[in-house]
Amino acid sequence: VKPPRFRYVKPTSLSEAVDLMGQMGDRARLLAGGQSIMPLISMRLIRPDYLVDINGLEALAYIRSNGESVSIGALTRQRAVEDSADVGARVPLLSQAIRYVGHMSIRNRGTVGGSVAHGDPAAEIPAVLLALGAAVTANGPKGSRRIPLQDLYRTAFTTTLAADEILTEVSIPAQPRNSGSAVLEVTRRHGDFAIVGVAATLTLDADERVEGARLVAFGTGSVATRLISAEETVMGEAPSEAHFQSAGRAASAELQPLSDIHASDEYRRWVAATVVARALPVALDDARARQGGGAR
Numbered sequence: 001v002k003p004p005r006f007r008y009v010k011p012t013s014l015s016e017a018v019d020l021m022g023q024m025g026d027r028a029r030l031l032a033g034g035q036s037i038m039p040l041i042s043m044r045l046i047r048p049d050y051l052v053d054i055n056g057l058e059a060l061a062y063i064r065s066n067g068e069s070v071s072i073g074a075l076t077r078q079r080a081v082e083d084s085a086d087v088g089a090r091v092p093l094l095s096q097a098i099r100y101v102g103h104m105s106i107r108n109r110g111t112v113g114g115s116v117a118h119g120d121p122a123a124e125i126p127a128v129l130l131a132l133g134a135a136v137t138a139n140g141p142k143g144s145r146r147i148p149l150q151d152l153y154r155t156a157f158t159t160t161l162a163a164d165e166i167l168t169e170v171s172i173p174a175q176p177r178n179s180g181s182a183v184l185e186v187t188r189r190h191g192d193f194a195i196v197g198v199a200a201t202l203t204l205d206a207d208e209r210v211e212g213a214r215l216v217a218f219g220t221g222s223v224a225t226r227l228i229s230a231e232e233t234v235m236g237e238a239p240s241e242a243h244f245q246s247a248g249r250a251a252s253a254e255l256q257p258l259s260d261i262h263a264s265d266e267y268r269r270w271v272a273a274t275v276v277a278r279a280l281p282v283a284l285d286d287a288r289a290r291q292g293g294g295a296r
Ligand SMILES: Cc1cc2nc3c(=O)[nH]c(=O)nc-3n(C[C@H](O)[C@H](O)[C@H](O)COP(=O)(O)OP(=O)(O)OC[C@H]3O[C@@H](n4cnc5c(N)ncnc54)[C@H](O)[C@@H]3O)c2cc1C
Pocket: 029, 030, 031, 032, 033, 034, 035, 036, 037, 038, 074, 075, 100, 101, 102, 103, 106, 109, 110, 111, 112, 113, 114, 115, 117, 118, 120, 122, 123, 124, 125, 161, 165, 166, 167, 168, 191, 192, 193, 194
């Protein structure tokens, strides 16, 4: 399918891009990796007058880390994150998740900022960023602001970013040494978006009781969702298979999944119980291995 006509602009600096977006507002869309926006334009689901190509803004492609956090520039390719030893060591949940994003050729072009801004409810990156308590930075004509992930999404494919704001950075607190993580998802084929997915982290105290748990479901509703009741079932416990099964049942009860062409709400609820119950022991093993091996 051919895209409708649009004008193409390629700024060479962030300030130029911010000026352009300020002038054009919702008549323009940013082009990053193009892996989501170009299919949408080609299928004529969106018809921007202008495409502002930010691929010249090389200053937005970086991974920086210190002991406390990892900062990733919005234009960083998903493949660079996958290959980053720093990301693997400090925020392993992101490394675990990114391999599920489409296929390697998509990750070679697709950017972290593009995935976050696109806001697909079945996307892995926003879900793990929510689980990790990340925040994003956005720059617009009115300046720069920081937005915690839990405040970024209104509904599917709709963020609280203004039309003239550019997402510039994702900042992620490093996972503690005594924590482990896991991502599990059910898809029809390898590389497809999740019908149901879960991102899990477990943090253990010195007695191997759970002192922190995060469970985020994705692909189930209009936005990625924290599973608070399921988290509570393992908090403070020396976790066992019985706790994992209880967490799965709690997840199934608290989720309000959608029915669509891929699956019914009932099926999603049933699968959510299973993926939660299976992800938690993987996260537990990971926490024990990291504690024992001093991986970070
Ligand atoms: C076959 C296929 C399979 C895929 N499978 C998966 C999958 O399993 N999981 C998954 O998560 N994704 C999947 N994707 C999507 C992929 O991850 C995309 O790379 C990602 O969603 C968008 O990133 P992008 O850099 O390509 O953004 P683009 O397509 O360039 O842009 C996407 C949207 O974000 C906006 N945008 C981009 N950058 C910024 C910015 N810095 N600030 C503000 N707005 C911005 C654009 O204007 C546009 O609206 C798949 C894509 C394809 C084609």
